Amino acid sequence: MQRCVQTGALNQSIILRIKKAAMGFNSIVMVKQVPDTANISGQVMKEDGTVNRAKLPAIFNHEDRVAIELALQIKDKFGGKVTAITMGPPRASDILRECLYMGADEAYLISDRKFAGADTLATSYVLSEAIKKIGGYDFVFAGRQAIDGDTAQVGPQTAEKLHIPQITYSEEILGIKDGSVQIKRKIDGGFEVLESKLPLLVTVIKDAVSPRPFKARRVMAYKNARTLLELEKLTEGNSLLYIDQLKDDYVNKGLYIHTLTMDDLKLDESRCGVHGSPTKVHKVESVVLAGGSHEMIEPTKEGISRLIDQLLEDHILG
Amino acid sequence: MEKLNKDVWVFVEQRDGKPAEVSFELLSKGRKLAENLKGNLKSVVIGHDVLSLAEETFRFGAVEAIVVDHKELGHYRTMPYSRIINQLIEKEKPRVMLFGATIIGRDLAPRVASYTKSGLTADCTDLQVSDVQYLRKDYKDLLLQIRPAFGGNIIATIISPDVQTQMATVREGVMRMEPLEKHVKGKIRNIEYTPDPVDELVKLIEQHRQENKVNLKAAPIIVAGGYGMRTKANFELIRELADLLGGEVAGTRAAVDAGFINHDRQVGQTGVTVRPKLYIACAISGAIQHRAGMQEANKIIAINSDPEAPIFGVAHYGIVGDAIEIIPRFINVFKQKLR
Numbered sequence: 169m170q171r172c173v174q175t176g177a178l179n180q181s182i183i184l185r186i187k188k189a190a191m192g193f194n195s196i197v198m199v200k201q202v203p204d205t206a207n208i209s210g211q212v213m214k215e216d217g218t219v220n221r222a223k224l225p226a227i228f229n230h231e232d233r234v235a236i237e238l239a240l241q242i243k244d245k246f247g248g249k250v251t252a253i254t255m256g257p258p259r260a261s262d263i264l265r266e267c268l269y270m271g272a273d274e275a276y277l278i279s280d281r282k283f284a285g286a287d288t289l290a291t292s293y294v295l296s297e298a299i300k301k302i303g304g305y306d307f308v309f310a311g312r313q314a315i316d317g318d319t320a321q322v323g324p325q326t327a328e329k330l331h332i333p334q335i336t337y338s339e340e341i342l343g344i345k346d347g348s349v350q351i352k353r354k355i356d357g358g359f360e361v362l363e364s365k366l367p368l369l370v371t372v373i374k375d376a377v378s379p380r381p382f383k384a385r386r387v388m389a390y391k392n393a394r395t396l397l398e399l400e401k402l403t404e405g406n407s408l409l410y411i412d413q414l415k416d417d418y419v420n421k422g423l424y425i426h427t428l429t430m431d432d433l434k435l436d437e438s439r440c441g442v443h444g445s446p447t448k449v450h451k452v453e454s455v456v457l458a459g460g461s462h463e464m465i466e467p468t469k470e471g472i473s474r475l476i477d478q479l480l481e482d483h484i485l486g
Numbered sequence: 487m488e489k490l491n492k493d494v495w496v497f498v499e500q501r502d503g504k505p506a507e508v509s510f511e512l513l514s515k516g517r518k519l520a521e522n523l524k525g526n527l528k529s530v531v532i533g534h535d536v537l538s539l540a541e542e543t544f545r546f547g548a549v550e551a552i553v554v555d556h557k558e559l560g561h562y563r564t565m566p567y568s569r570i571i572n573q574l575i576e577k578e579k580p581r582v583m584l585f586g587a588t589i590i591g592r593d594l595a596p597r598v599a600s601y602t603k604s605g606l607t608a609d610c611t612d613l614q615v616s617d618v619q620y621l622r623k624d625y626k627d628l629l630l631q632i633r634p635a636f637g638g639n640i641i642a643t644i645i646s647p648d649v650q651t652q653m654a655t656v657r658e659g660v661m662r663m664e665p666l667e668k669h670v671k672g673k674i675r676n677i678e679y680t681p682d683p684v685d686e687l688v689k690l691i692e693q694h695r696q697e698n699k700v701n702l703k704a705a706p707i708i709v710a711g712g713y714g715m716r717t718k719a720n721f722e723l724i725r726e727l728a729d730l731l732g733g734e735v736a737g738t739r740a741a742v743d744a745g746f747i748n749h750d751r752q753v754g755q756t757g758v759t760v761r762p763k764l765y766i767a768c769a770i771s772g773a774i775q776h777r778a779g780m781q782e783a784n785k786i787i788a789i790n791s792d793p794e795a796p797i798f799g800v801a802h803y804g805i806v807g808d809a810i811e812i813i814p815r816f817i818n819v820f821k822q823k824l825r
Contacts, residue, residue, distance in 0.1 A: 319608035324594075336589070356506070357695045357697065358693070360690060361692045446604065447644050448644065449643070451643040464804050467806065469815060472815055
């Protein structure tokens with residue numbers, strides 16, 4: 169009898185453990201479509217010195233792709249679900265499809281004209297409300313920063329609004345055990361290892377891991393994934409297609425990209441977009457080269473000799 | 487009407503009790519901003535055994551040091567540090583709060599800005615106080631937060647017109663550190679630390695920090711190479727010239743990415759900002775990101791085979807030619823003069 173009870177207890181703990189392992193860890197990954205600021209050419213700069221955004225190719229912010237990879241690695245190891253979300257214009261669905269190609273289970277586009285002009289505070293409000301609505305997460309991931317603003321603010325601001333801790337500049341997930349995760353992160357002049365209770369928001373740096381390539385099978389499957397806005401476009405001018413029906417069809421086929429607007433999330437309009445953004449752009453100037461005129465030195469021995477004499481005389485050298 | 491607080495607060499960052507230089511740079515700038523605003527400069531010092539550090543801030547013009555000293559606070563951790571600052575700001579509502587744009591500052595400031603619903607601008611390269619007209623409304627004494635944007639191709643001036651606390655993080659090395667001849671007679675105000683369960687959500691397991699042995703910022707002469715040096719072997723020429731002139735070696739981001747040189751010697755937007763007496767730019771085209779980190783050097787010599795390279799736009803002396811041929815020539819001529 170005694171033995172039996174013990175076995176029973178043991179079984180129960182094993183079952184619990186299996187159950188937890190089977191459930192795995194759910195991650196929500198914040199991703200962003202950004203203008204490719206690294207490759208700005210002359211054509212992109214307008215005459216007044218401002219940037220013509222429309223001329224810049226839109227790309228998947230690299231560090232966010234790294235964040236997806238980390239979330240997928242957790243899923244590969246422990247099971248669970250990876251959900252990609254982005255706040256952006258309708259065309260940002262491109263990067264959500266790319267998340268699906270990599271292995272994400274679900275994707276959400278958070279889009280509304282009223283979100284336009286949002287700074288990081290307003291953006292983090294919208295994203296945190298969307299994450300609350302999706303719910304059921306152990307991790308929220310994001311790239312450290314996006315290359316269009318380089319602010320690195322949305323991650324921590326979202327964590328604060330979700331009332332969860334944050335680990336920024338993460339380099340490596342060392343292990344997950346008993347509801348806690350150990351993470352190695354970069355600090356000024358070195359690194360540290362932190363242990364955090366879950367749920368946790370993690371921002372990752374580009375060296376953390378390299379993102380996996382798209383899987384051909386998934387590209388074939390998900391290239392037809394569509395947001396509500398894209399489905400609405402399909403129904404335009406086609407009286408035979410009804411949007412609700414079409415949406416149900418895409419949901420059933422697993423090809424629906426969830427689409428949420430300000431009303432869907434029941435957001436406070438005064439905290440969205442321009443209205444919810446305390447920071448405003450007062451002025452934008454193109455970068456003017458300082459200096460201007462410089463003295464040309466002949467690349468000969470004589471030229472260099474004269475330059476060195478000049479520098480010695482001015483006490484710049486010697 | 488309640489009198490608006492016009493104080494400027496600076497978060498004083500310490501690592502293992504040692505202050506980050508950027509904090510003193512911020513205090514130096516903050517002193518001028520406080521003068522313009524007709525408010526007080528205050529330092530916020532959190533850590534363990536930080537009294538002498540708090541007193542050091544008086545040398546940079548802080549009239550008060552707000553100190554939270556506790557053994558649990560020795561190492562920076564997001565949760566307790568942000569909680570402490572949130573409460574202080576909520577209660578006292580400073581007009582301006584500045585953080586270094588270090589890893590700690592960029593972790594802490596956004597969390598605080600979110601809680602206090604303050605405007606926050608990242609990585610500023612300049613700060614000013616000015617009256618501003620925005621959307622046909624007049625604002626007095628706003629903080630102009632100036633920063634490069636769009637990969638450094640434009641300079642944006644950001645304002646936070648309708649919030650009480652205007653926050654900014656500021657890059658290391660861009661503001662000048664200016665200690666006062668005479669200490670300000672400052673006041674230490676101790677705030678008690680009350681632990682909270684949320685402080686324990688994240689624990690520090692281990693920490694490894696190497697003192698940065700390279701101090702590019704203090705070097706009077708810097709010889710820097712770009713991707714145009716083509717190989718690591720060619721890059722040795724840069725080192726040779728730097729040694730000869732008694733200077734330090736540096737590189738562009740592309741040179742770092744190519745493995746020619748370590749990241750701790752990178753000059754530019756994602757590296758160090760330097761102001762040496764002499765900066766010799768070898769085979770560097772002069773992308774805006776690099777220029778941002780060196781254009782304030784006293785004298786700049788640019789060596790590049792492309793006469794149209796933007797680096798010549800900031801140079802005082804230009805030599806058009808292949809750096810790989812010109813550097814040895816420079817070395818020879820200089821050696822002859824030494825004899």
